[in-house]
Amino acid sequence: MSSDLQLGVVIAIVGTVGTLVLLAVVALFGALLRRVFPAGR
């Protein structure tokens, strides 16, 4: 496997997992805001 391809695999793994983790953090933050500041307030 070429070094570029190896780096690409690393970027793909980190990118996929990292995006999922970041979106999960944003989703948790959204859920927290919904609880702390419920609609109507």
Add this chain to the structure above:
Amino acid sequence: MLDALLAALGGYLNGIGGLGLGNLVMIAIGCTLLYLGIARNIEPLLLLPIGFGAVLVNFPGGGLMAPGGFLRTIYDAGVVTEIFPLLIFVGIGALTDFGPLFIDPKLLLLGAAGQLGIFLTLLLALVLGFPLRDSVAIGIIGAMDGPTAIFVSAKYAPHLLAAVSVAAYSYMSLVPILQPPIMRLLTTADERRRVMPPTKTVEASRAARVVFPIGVTILGGILAPQGLPLLGTIMLGNLLRESGVAERLKAAAQNEIANIVTLLLGISIGATMQAEIFLKPQTLLVFGLGLIAIVLDTAAGVLFGRLYGLLSGGRINPLIGAAGISAYPMAARVVQRVGQQENRKSYLLMPAMAANTGGQVGSVLAASVMLAALAGLGIV
């Protein structure tokens, strides 16, 4: 006297003599983009200035992209510095309603699956022999997000900027045509007909809407600071929208700033479509890979939707997974339309909007993570 006359005539006829076949082909491509924008209404705000820029820049005597030339000056000021895509993001943030994500924040995760095309296409480009930097720019077409694609390709592969940008915007406009066959192929008829339970909460409170862009900016700054230019500008625009105290700035971001920068950005991208840069076999490969990226995004979203449906005990219609891309709100409308075609009682718009919001945030986060990973590897 005769010499002077011949020299003057030579300068006058230089325009005809300097035109090569490549220039003529590029002028024809520019006119095709103008046709698609004007007559077919395909992304006219972008394709019109891009097409016109492509026509302008292919008259060799014009000197528009020569040092100090009109288009070179705009390109250097806004694209090389990456200011244009970021200003567009301020406008997008001011136009985006993140409210749907508060309906069911879990649906935001569908926006992660919708970014898988970025990374799979990056690998595919590498396998086809593209260098890493070019592959990063090609993969980012899968973000389905014009400004993100421009930001990343201007940074890592400016010679591919035109191909990547035109591919990203063209395919975004083709979402209603590209997505439905993939959605049908990867789901069963029963799944597509599934009626989702009505959503409980419709409106998010003002406080939640105001705190959201501030909090996400801080979280992004901590977890993936390399992407902060992208994330920060979209969240700044959104804060202008939701704060309720900066109406003039909100209106400027939504209208004047977005419109002026769209014009300058479009004509700058068109200016990169010089025959000697654009007319290469790799341009066709970029377009092909861009198409694959969008197909993979949709497929990953729908498959993740199926998994989510399975885990939720059949409450989730997997079609909404197709909305986990950045084409907002077009992808959510496509999901609603396909759902309605399958079952008149199925209303998927609101959950699809939540997934679509996840796709929009997800594309920026995916680019942020990719930039962070590249910086970590010493590739900047």
